[in-house]
Amino acid sequence: MVTRRRVLTTGLTTVAAVSGTAAALHPMLAADEPSAHGGSAASADAALGNAAGGTPLFDEVYRGRRIQGYSTADDDRIALLVDGRPLHVMRRVDGSWISMANHYQPYTTPLDTARGAVDVMRHADLSAAPVQLSFLHH
Amino acid sequence: MYTRRNQRNLTSSQRTQFVQAVLELKRAGSYDKYVSLHSRYFAADGETGLRVAHMTPTFFPWHRQFLLHFERELRTIEPDVTIPYWDWTTDRSATSSLWDPDFMGGNGRDSDGQVMTGPFAYGTGDWPIVYGVTNERYLTRNMGRPDRPIVLPTKQELDGAIAMGTYDTAPWNSAPSTQAFRNKIEGWTVSETKGGYLHNRVHQWVGGHMIGGASPNDPVFWLHHAFIDLIWVRWQRRHPHSGYLPDKPLSTHDPERGRVLSLDEPMPPFNVRPSSVLDHRKFYSYEE
Numbered sequence: 001m002v003t004r005r006r007v008l009t010t011g012l013t014t015v016a017a018v019s020g021t022a023a024a025l026h027p028m029l030a031a032d033e034p035s036a037h038g039g040s041a042a043s044a045d046a047a048l049g050n051a052a053g054g055t056p057l058f059d060e061v062y063r064g065r066r067i068q069g070y071s072t073a074d075d076d077r078i079a080l081l082v083d084g085r086p087l088h089v090m091r092r093v094d095g096s097w098i099s100m101a102n103h104y105q106p107y108t109t110p111l112d113t114a115r116g117a118v119d120v121m122r123h124a125d126l127s128a129a130p131v132q133l134s135f136l137h138h
Numbered sequence: 139m140y141t142r143r144n145q146r147n148l149t150s151s152q153r154t155q156f157v158q159a160v161l162e163l164k165r166a167g168s169y170d171k172y173v174s175l176h177s178r179y180f181a182a183d184g185e186t187g188l189r190v191a192h193m194t195p196t197f198f199p200w201h202r203q204f205l206l207h208f209e210r211e212l213r214t215i216e217p218d219v220t221i222p223y224w225d226w227t228t229d230r231s232a233t234s235s236l237w238d239p240d241f242m243g244g245n246g247r248d249s250d251g252q253v254m255t256g257p258f259a260y261g262t263g264d265w266p267i268v269y270g271v272t273n274e275r276y277l278t279r280n281m282g283r284p285d286r287p288i289v290l291p292t293k294q295e296l297d298g299a300i301a302m303g304t305y306d307t308a309p310w311n312s313a314p315s316t317q318a319f320r321n322k323i324e325g326w327t328v329s330e331t332k333g334g335y336l337h338n339r340v341h342q343w344v345g346g347h348m349i350g351g352a353s354p355n356d357p358v359f360w361l362h363h364a365f366i367d368l369i370w371v372r373w374q375r376r377h378p379h380s381g382y383l384p385d386k387p388l389s390t391h392d393p394e395r396g397r398v399l400s401l402d403e404p405m406p407p408f409n410v411r412p413s414s415v416l417d418h419r420k421f422y423s424y425e426e
Binding site: 025088090091092093094095096098100101102103104105106119120121122123124125126127 | 173174177178180181182183184185193250251269270271272273274278280285309311312313314326333334338341342345349350351352353
């Protein structure tokens with residue numbers, strides 16, 4: 001959930017500080033380190049299913065990648081995983097979603113959003129560490 | 139005051155100068171904050187909170203200020219450097235000189251999208267990716283999206299958008315019904331099969347890093363957005379009696395209040411008002 005952003009009154013000599021957004025990119029050196037949660041795809045599955053009353057939307061293999069989708073208890077937000085790693089998504093005003101991987105192309109369903117991300121990821125992994133559930137904790 | 143030029147008209151030494159300044163910025167560790175910042179300020183209109191960069195009236199002034207910061211930093215390295223613009227209505231091919239090995243380098247290879255030629259190819263050691271949505275350490279491109287081909291926007295499409303006489307209109311978002319210049323140029327209002335429109339479609343046409351949340355990893359980002367900036371200049375010239383909207387803060391009852399910025403409200407993180415950057419001639423001119 002995008003919330004208040006701290007306004008910097010100076011230039012860009014430091015990276016602007018923000019809070020409350022899950023969209024921030026992390027340096028890959030950090031992202032490649034083992035997750036603090038010690039996560040695997042299997043535990044991500046279980047954790048997401050339990051988090052915030054999330055319910056599974058789909059779980060399939062698409063072009064060789066495992067994609068999973070969950071909705072939160074209020075059905076207002078979704079969580080997507082590609083091979084166990086979270087794919088951050090944002091909602092558009094018309095109800096469609098964009099993902100961080102395919103950021104300039106909205107999709108009308110969570111499944112198509114996940115597939116659309118896989119379409120452009122080729123063989124790369126998401127750089128977010130497995131099991132990063134902050135975006136369900138709102 | 140300085141001049142921004144069409145990239146196709148740069149001399150060989152101007153091309154080299156731009157590339158060298160960008161590489162030096164990267165080497166000094168100063169480039170990647172722009173990648174990170176662009177991502178942090180990418181907010182969508184179906185969420186809550188302020189939008190300054192996309193799906194919002196400040197799309198043009200925010201990116202103008204973003205480019206100004208980048209350009210100022212480049213010019214501390216190479217005082218004569220300016221950001222060239224890429225007119226994708228004329229340089230429409232993956233083999234245009236834009237993509238030559240002395241400038242942006244070429245397309246990604248088939249197997250993994252890795253750019254193999256030019257100064258930003260991973261093999262040079264000069265262009266490791268630090269912030270990425272995916273974990274490739276190398277720059278990627280996938281020009282024309284071969285599995286579902288798209289073409290760059292045409293001059294006719296661009297002219298149609300510039301002909302729109304209103305800068306922006308309520309509810310100031312990316313919905314198809316928000317019919318005005320700014321939303322038309324951003325290009326969200328298209329189907330999944332056709333891809334985006336204008337600004338968005340250029341990101342999609344280049345592919346690779348340019349379609350993700352870390353798009354400034356590809357230096358062509360700056361050339362694309364310099365042209366987007368010039369498009370705003372052309373729109374202003376074409377419609378001298380139309381200005382930035384909303385020109386006053388939205389009413390307390392307006393659901394978009396606090397979510398979009400009007401003419402004199404400062405844009406984070408720059409703390410610069412749209413009204414301060416409406417006239418680019420204070421900073422630079424375009425050689426057209």
